[in-house]
Amino acid sequence: MYDVLVVGGSYAGIAAALQLARARRKVAVIDAGNRRNRFASAAHGFLSRDGHTPDLIARQARRQLLAYPSVDWIEDTVSRCSGSLDAFEATTTRGEVFRGRRLILATGVNDELPEVPGLAALWGRKVFHCPYCHGYELERGSIGVLAAGEMAFHHAVVVSEWGPTTLFANGVFQPDLEQQGVFGQRGIAIEPARLAGVQDTGAGISVELETGGTVELAGLFVQARTSPACPIAEQLGCNIEESPMGTHVGTNGTQETSVPGVFAAGDTARAAGNLTFAVSDGAMAGAGAHRSLIFPPV
Ligand SMILES: Cc1cc2nc3c(=O)[nH]c(=O)nc-3n(C[C@H](O)[C@H](O)[C@H](O)COP(=O)(O)OP(=O)(O)OC[C@H]3O[C@@H](n4cnc5c(N)ncnc54)[C@H](O)[C@@H]3O)c2cc1C
Numbered sequence: 001m002y003d004v005l006v007v008g009g010s011y012a013g014i015a016a017a018l019q020l021a022r023a024r025r026k027v028a029v030i031d032a033g034n035r036r037n038r039f040a041s042a043a044h045g046f047l048s049r050d051g052h053t054p055d056l057i058a059r060q061a062r063r064q065l066l067a068y069p070s071v072d073w074i075e076d077t078v079s080r081c082s083g084s085l086d087a088f089e090a091t092t093t094r095g096e097v098f099r100g101r102r103l104i105l106a107t108g109v110n111d112e113l114p115e116v117p118g119l120a121a122l123w124g125r126k127v128f129h130c131p132y133c134h135g136y137e138l139e140r141g142s143i144g145v146l147a148a149g150e151m152a153f154h155h156a157v158v159v160s161e162w163g164p165t166t167l168f169a170n171g172v173f174q175p176d177l178e179q180q181g182v183f184g185q186r187g188i189a190i191e192p193a194r195l196a197g198v199q200d201t202g203a204g205i206s207v208e209l210e211t212g213g214t215v216e217l218a219g220l221f222v223q224a225r226t227s228p229a230c231p232i233a234e235q236l237g238c239n240i241e242e243s244p245m246g247t248h249v250g251t252n253g254t255q256e257t258s259v260p261g262v263f264a265a266g267d268t269a270r271a272a273g274n275l276t277f278a279v280s281d282g283a284m285a286g287a288g289a290h291r292s293l294i295f296p297p298v
Contacts, residue, residue, distance in 0.1 A: 001026075001099045001100065001101065002026045002027060002028045002072075002098065002099065002100040002101070003020065003025040003026045003027060003100065003101055003102065003289075003293055004016075004017075004020050004025060004026075004027050004028075004100055004101065004102045004103070004104060004286075004289050004290075004293075005027075005028050005030065005088060005090050005098055005099075005100035005102070005103050005104070006020075006027060006028065006029045006030070006104045006106060007030050007031075007078045007081070007090060007103070007104070007105050007106065007107055007230075007232060008030075008031060008032075008105065008106035008107040008108060008266070008268075009029040009030070009031025009033075009062065009073065009106075010031070010035045010036075010058055010106065010108060010266070010278070011035075011057070011058065011061070011266060011275050011278040011279050011282065012106035012108075012265040012266025012267070012268075012278040012279065012281055012282035012285070013029055013031065013104070013106030013265070013266070013282060014029070014058070014061045014062060014065050014282065015061075015265075015278070015279040015280075015281075015282030015283045015286065016104045016106055016263075016265055016282040016283065016285045016286035016289070017029050017065055017071055017104075017286065018061075018064075018065050018068075018282075018283070018286065019283055019286030019287050019290060020286045020289065020290055021065060021068035021070055021071045022068070023290050024070055025070060025290060025293070026070045027070060027071050027072070028071075028072045028073075028074060028098050028100065029065070029071065029072070029073050029074065030074045030076055030077075030078050030090060030092060030098065031073070031074070031075060031076075032075075032076070032077040032078075033075060034108075034229075035054060035055075035058060035108070036108050036109060036111070036229075036267060037054040037124065037275075038054065038055075038124075039123050039124025039125070040054060040124035040125070040133075040134070041053060041124075041125070042054075042137075043057060043133070043275055044132075044133050044134065044136065044137070045132055045133060045274060045275070045276065046274075046275040046276055046279075047276070049275075057275070074092070074096070074098070076092040076093060076094050076096065077092060077093045077230075078090045078091065078092055078093075078230070078232060079091055079092060079093045080232070080235060081103060081232045081235060081236055082235070082236075083099075084259075084260070084261065085101075085102075085260050085261035085296070085297065086101045086261070086296075087099070087101070088100050088101070088102070088103045088261065088262075090103070101261070101293060102261050102262075102263065102289040102292060102293060103236075103261060103262045103263065104255075104262075104263045104264070104265060104282075104285050104286070104289055105232055105233055105238075105249065105257075105262065105263070105264040105265070105268060105269075106264070106265045106266045106268065106278075106282060106285070107228065107229050107230050107232065107233075107268050108229045108266060108267045108268055109226040109227060109228060109229050109246070109248070109267045109268055109273070110226065110227055110228075110229050111123070111129070111224035111225075111226055112224060112225040112226070112227070112246075113127075113222060113224055114146055114148055114170070114222055116146070116195045116197060116198060117196070117197035117198070118197045118198045118199055118200075119197075119198050119220075119222070121200075122198060122200055122205060122220075125200075126198075126200060126204065126205040126219050126220060127198070127205070127219070127220050127221075127222060128219060128220075128221055128222075129221060129222055129223065129224045130272075130274065131158060131159050131161070131162050131221060132274070133274060134219065135159065135161075135162035135163075135219075136162070138162060138163055138218040138219045139163075139218065140162070140163045140164075141163055141204065141217070141218025141219070142163060142164050142165075142166065142204075142215075142216065142217045142218055143159055143160075143162060143163045143164065143165045143166070143217060143218060143219055143220070143221065144165070144166050144167075144168055144205075144207060144215065144217045144219070144220040144221065145159050145165060145166070145167045145168065145220075145221045145222075146168045146170060146195065146220060146221070146222045146223075147167060147168060147169050147170050147172050147173035147223075148170075148172060148173075148222065148223040148225070149172055149173065149223065150173070150244075151223045151244050151245070152167060152169070152172075152173040152223065153173075153175060153179050153182075155221060155223055156183070156188055157182060157183075157186060157188070159221050160186045160187070160188050163218065164187065164189075165186075165187075165188045165189070166188070166189040166190075166191055166215060166217070167183070167188055167189070167190050167191065168191045168193075168195060168207065169190060169191065169192050170194050170195055171192075171194045175190065191209070191215065193209040193210055193211040193213075194209070194210040195207060195208065195209060195210070196208040196209060196210045198220065201216065203218075204216060204217050204218045204219065205217050205218075205219060205220050207220065223245075225245065225246045226245055226246040226247075226248070226267070227246050227247045227248075228240070228247065228248065228249060228268045229268065233249040233257065233262075233264060233268070236257075236259050236262055237258075237259055238250070238257040238258055238259050238262060238264065239257065239258040241271075243271035243272075244271075245271050245272055246271075248267075248268060248269055248270055248271055249264040249268050249269045250269075251263070251264050251265075251269045253284075254284060254285075254287070254288030254291065254292075255269060255281055255284045255285035255288050256288055256292070257269075260297045261292065261297070263285040263288055263289050264285070265278070265281035265282040265284070265285035266278035266281050266282060269281060
């Protein structure tokens with residue numbers, strides 16, 4: 001019996017386990033190894049690691065965590081979790097069963113990308129969702145924003161801080177008069193035609209329009225819709241919340257979900273995430289789970 005089972009061993013999961021390891025608690029981290037940013041060659045904006053590879057950051061963090069003897073690391077996928085306070089079980093796809101008194105879900109999200117030929121292959125290299133993570137490296141070149149719905153207005157206005165911006169309405173977004181006024185003030189161009197495909201040009205990305213033309217860009221931003229990467233929180237009956245970006249697991253101030261003893265941290269538990277927030281949430285979930293072992297809920 002572990003004190004805490006941590007499902008997901010990326011930034012949030014390692015940060016959670018570290019707090020518990022330092023409290024000398026027995027922790028199992030079960031990780032499938034598919035970090036959300038595995039498509040990107042560099043991670044930006046994370047203090048003291050700006051520009052490092054996502055893999056290096058995770059490997060160093062894991063090595064430091066595993067120096068604590070009360071931590072076990074299991075490379076596997078959890079297919080099912082069940083149980084309740086003081087008696088949770090996690091079953092993996094290899095058929096192993098782990099038992100723990102508390103459960104932390106740090107399982108990340110899936111990104112649902114717009115269906116444009118060639119787009120998925122450029123995800124994390126020329127196609128991004130977050131300008132804070134990858135806008136700077138576009139060197140103030142021409143930027144595209146591909147509309148997926150009403151969030152396109154907000155996204156295009158924010159992205160235009162990083163360079164001259166074209167909003168591709170792609171048949172799913174029609175700005176109203178007020179929005180057109182804002183686009184005008186900010187110099188944001190609107191391209192109404194649907195996209196036929198995108199291609200890597202080496203230096204940037206070429207957007208092919210169904211009307212026949214092409215637009216050359218340094219990079220393209222999309223509003224990827226996110227949802228929890230695995231169904232465990234739903235299986236356990238945790239509240240799932242909606243946001244304009246998709247769905248995520250609802251938590252309170254200590255990252256505890258609506259199910260006592262189940263905590264959630266990182267992207268899976270917030271509307272929009274990054275490494276810094278994932279580590280912060282993870283540290284809070286670790287401390288929250290630890291407190292709940294000391295002061296059990298009544
Ligand atoms: C293309 C791209 C580029 C990005 N660039 C940046 C950047 O430059 N800077 C930045 O701050 N943020 C960046 N982000 C965001 C960043 O990747 C996430 O915020 C961060 O990875 C969230 O960490 P996490 O630990 O919550 O989840 P993740 O890193 O996604 O990790 C979740 C882990 O849980 C595991 N898992 C899931 N389900 C199970 C299961 N059932 N059993 C066992 N394990 C499971 C997964 O395999 C994975 O290892 C980027 C995102 C993308 C998509």
